[in-house]
Amino acid sequence: MEDKTPGRTRKGKRPAPDKMALPQETNPATGGTRPVPSVLQPRTNYPARQMLRKLVQGESPPTAPMSLVDRLVGSPYANPTIQVGGVDANARKTLDFALNLAESMFRYGAGALEVETSIIAVTASLGLRNVEVDITNQSVVINYAPKDRTPITLMRVVRSWTNNYSGLSLVHQLVTEVIDGEMTRGEAANRLGEITTSPKPYAKWMVTFAVGIFGAVIVAIIGGGMAASAVAFGSTILVNILARQLGRWRVPEFFTTAASSAVVTFIALLCWWLTMPISPGLVIAGGILLLLPSGRLVSAVQDAINGYPVTAAGRLLSAFLTFGAVVSGIAVGLVGGVMLGLPRLDVTEESPPVYNFWVLIVLVLVAGAMIAVIEQSKATLLLPTGLVAVLGFFVYSAALNLGIGERLAPAMAAVVIGFAARIVALRLNSPQLVVAVPAVLYLLPGLLIFRSMYIFTIEETGSLNGPLGIFNALTVILAIAGGVVLGDNLANPVTKGMGANERRRGRRR
Numbered sequence: 001m002e003d004k005t006p007g008r009t010r011k012g013k014r015p016a017p018d019k020m021a022l023p024q025e026t027n028p029a030t031g032g033t034r035p036v037p038s039v040l041q042p043r044t045n046y047p048a049r050q051m052l053r054k055l056v057q058g059e060s061p062p063t064a065p066m067s068l069v070d071r072l073v074g075s076p077y078a079n080p081t082i083q084v085g086g087v088d089a090n091a092r093k094t095l096d097f098a099l100n101l102a103e104s105m106f107r108y109g110a111g112a113l114e115v116e117t118s119i120i121a122v123t124a125s126l127g128l129r130n131v132e133v134d135i136t137n138q139s140v141v142i143n144y145a146p147k148d149r150t151p152i153t154l155m156r157v158v159r160s161w162t163n164n165y166s167g168l169s170l171v172h173q174l175v176t177e178v179i180d181g182e183m184t185r186g187e188a189a190n191r192l193g194e195i196t197t198s199p200k201p202y203a204k205w206m207v208t209f210a211v212g213i214f215g216a217v218i219v220a221i222i223g224g225g226m227a228a229s230a231v232a233f234g235s236t237i238l239v240n241i242l243a244r245q246l247g248r249w250r251v252p253e254f255f256t257t258a259a260s261s262a263v264v265t266f267i268a269l270l271c272w273w274l275t276m277p278i279s280p281g282l283v284i285a286g287g288i289l290l291l292l293p294s295g296r297l298v299s300a301v302q303d304a305i306n307g308y309p310v311t312a313a314g315r316l317l318s319a320f321l322t323f324g325a326v327v328s329g330i331a332v333g334l335v336g337g338v339m340l341g342l343p344r345l346d347v348t349e350e351s352p353p354v355y356n357f358w359v360l361i362v363l364v365l366v367a368g369a370m371i372a373v374i375e376q377s378k379a380t381l382l383l384p385t386g387l388v389a390v391l392g393f394f395v396y397s398a399a400l401n402l403g404i405g406e407r408l409a410p411a412m413a414a415v416v417i418g419f420a421a422r423i424v425a426l427r428l429n430s431p432q433l434v435v436a437v438p439a440v441l442y443l444l445p446g447l448l449i450f451r452s453m454y455i456f457t458i459e460e461t462g463s464l465n466g467p468l469g470i471f472n473a474l475t476v477i478l479a480i481a482g483g484v485v486l487g488d489n490l491a492n493p494v495t496k497g498m499g500a501n502e503r504r505r506g507r508r509r
Contacts, residue, residue: 091128091144091146091152092152093185093189094122094123094126094127094128094185095123095128095142095144095152095154096154097122097126097185097188097189097192098119098122098123098142099140099142099154099156100156100189100192100196101118101119101122101171101174101175101192102115102118102119102135102140102156103140103156103158104167104171104192104195104196105118105168105171106138106140106158106161107158107160107161107162107164108161108162108164108165108167108168108171109161109163109164109165109168109295109296109299109433109437110168110171110299110431110433111299111302111303111306111433112135112299112302112303112306112308112311112312113302113303113306113308114431114433115135115140116133116135118171118172118175119131119133119140119142120133121175121178121179122175122178122179122188123142123144124179125178125179125181126178126185128144129146130144130145130146130147131143131144132145135308135311136310136311137310137311137313137314137315138157138158138159138314139155139156139157139158140155140156140158141153141154141155142154142155163374163375163376164200164375164376165372165375165376165377165378165381165430165433165434165438166200166201166376166377166378167195167196167198167200167376168430168431168433168434169377169378169381169428169429169430169431169434170195171192171195172429172430172431173429173430174188174191174192174195176429200376201376201377201378201379202373202376204244206373207240207373207374207376208237208240208241209237210370210371210373210374211236211237211240211290211370211374212232212233212234212236212237212240213233213366213370214236214289214290214367214370214371214374215232215233215235215236215237215286215287215289215290216229216230216232216233216236216286217229217363217366217367217370218232218285218286218289218367218442218446219231219232219282219283219285219286220354220355220363221360221363221364221367221442222282222285222286222351222446222447223279223282223350223351223352223353223354224278224279224282224283224286224351224354225277225278225354227276227277227278228277228278228279228282228283231267231268231271231276231278231283232282232283232286232287234267235263235264235267235268235283235287236264236286236287236290238263238267239260239263239264239287240290242259242260242263243256243257243259243260246259253322253325254321254322254324254325255325256325257291257322257325257326257329258325258326258328258329258332259329260291260329261287261288261291261325261326261327261328261329261330261333262329262330262332262333262336263329263333264283264284264287264288264329264333265280265284265287265329265330265332265333265334265337265450266333266336266337267283268280268281268283268284268287269333269334269337269342269345270337270342271283272342272345273337273342273343279349279351280345281345281351281447281450281451281454282351282447284330284446284450285446285447285449285450286446287446288326288330288446288449288450289441289442289444289446290374290441291322291325291326292322292323292326292444292446292477293318293319293322293323294437294440294441294444294477294481295375295433295437296315296318296319296322297315297316297319297477297478297481298433298436298437298440298481298484298485299315299433300312300315300316300319300481301478301481301482301484301485302484302485302488303315304316305482305485305489323474323477326449327449327453327470330449330450330453330454330457331453331456331457334453334454334457334458335457335458338458344458345454345458357397360393361390361393364386364389364390364393364442365386365387365389365390366386367386367389367441367442368385368386368387368388368389368390368438368439368441368442369382369383369385369386371385371437371438371439371441372385372386372438374438375434375437375438377434377438378428378430380428381428381430381434381435384424384428384435385424385435385438385439386439387424388417388420388421388424388435388436388439389417389438389439389440389442391416391417391420392413392414392416392417392420392439392440392443393413393442395412395413395416396409396410396412396413396443399412399413406445407472407475407476407479408479410443410444410445410476410479410480410483411476411479411480411482411483412483413440413443413483414440414443414479414480414481414482414483414484414487415483415484415486415487415490416487417436417439417440417483417484417487418432418436418440418483418484418485418486418487418488418490418491419487419488419490419491420487420491421435421436421439421484421487421488422436422487422488422491422492422495423491423494423495426495432488432491436484436487436488437484440480440484443480444476444477444480445472445473445476445477448469448472448473448476449469449470449473451469452465452466452467452468452469452470452472452473453466453470454466455469456469456470
């Protein structure tokens with residue numbers, strides 16, 4: 001029976017205290033009572049209470065760890081599509097696929113952050129949670145520890161590298177399709193196998209020819225004439241063939257690079273001794289640019305900034321060894337020339353540009369496209385890479401005209417190149433590195449390196465200026481690499497939603 005006791009409701013429950021406390025008023029029509037409308041009640045100052053609560057409370061949650069998927073914010077793989085159906089019943093196959101993916105990206109020159117975000121995006125999209133990723137220099141470790149189950153830890157070590165920016169772009173596109181839910185794990189594994197086993201887009205003879213064109217164009221950009229460009233064309237092709245043969249003989253990269261720079265130096269000095277109308281310094285500067293570890297330096301600086309100190313240290317050490325091999329080869333070539341009786345050079349002689357500004361623009365466009373061919377980029381990226389290089393050259397020329405100087409101007413141009421490269425690369429479903437590294441290569445101070453090594457090796461009174469010049473050249477190279485990374489980060493707010501998976505999702509809406 002219903003309880004008729006005053007102050008009680010059905011089943012003997014008392015009304016809530018706030019309802020009992022509401023003021024009542026008499027209804028003239030029925031003679032009963034009703035609560036006073038809320039507009040007549042005194043209101044509390046809710047905004048003031050909220051402000052007070054924010055002042056006295058700490059952050060919420062105070063010590064909660066960041067979700068692993070939150071690492072994807074700001075990357076091209078943000079907001080992945082998580083496949084429904086729970087945790088993958090066969091997690092080992094998913095982890096193996098993620099490791100194969102990471103190994104391929106490392107071999108093709110990707111940075112540690114890009115590899116990590118790709119692993120996180122793929123494993124999350126394929127249904128694996130409780131995954132941790134650790135990247136240390138050449139090794140990738142993935143730990144999968146589901147609750148109340150035996151954890152799985154896998155590791156892969158990357159021991160070889162190759163120039164294949166086309167493959168890196170295809171892997172980037174593969175990750176995008178996986179996280180967009182357009183491909184199963186089996187299909188993705190088959191596609192990855194096709195990418196890693198397919199031939200590179202350009203034959204060896206095409207790459208060799210592109211090497212020669214790049215050497216000739218760079219010499220023309222920094223002030224050489226037709227004869228100097230012709231010598232650079234032949235010497236860089238010869239050096240490319242030599243390096244390829246030494247690679248077949250399993251000669252370490254350090255000695256291969258040193259031998260290549262020594263051959264370039266000796267050929268330039270010999271042609272100058274034969275009274276050819278060339279400046280040997282310009283020929284040597286154009287020949288050693290391809291030997292400098294530009295891509296490795298950009299990746300190393302990027303890893304250091306993004307919080308991978310061990311990986312960055314390993315890549316920086318490798319890059320510095322390559323840089324040391326270049327300067328060692330130049331020293332060997334110079335000493336060999338002196339021993340053969342070649343006359344001394346005047347390295348302080350300046351070479352004004354031979355061609356006008358608009359011809360230089362065309363030459364920079366060709367140089368960027370040729371480097372893209374050498375790095376085996378996709379055919380659709382050749383012209384955009386050259387145009388990004390031209391944009392950087394405009395900034396570089398403007399900075400020099402404003403009197404900024406030859407040390408800071410390349411870094412400013414590198415920032416613009418890094419910014420534009422991220423936008424262009426995401427539009428073409430590729431990582432930023434694929435466009436930025438070829439577009440920035442012509443800014444490297446090859447002539448400064450040669451002059452410093454000549455003073456350090458040959459001149460008896462300029463031993464102090466030689467090391468200072470090498471230090472300045474290394475500083476400029478690091479500034480260029482840092483500028484590319486800075487431009488990439490500055491483009492993050494602009495490129496939100498520009499990833500291929502986010503563009504497709506936006507079209508579906």
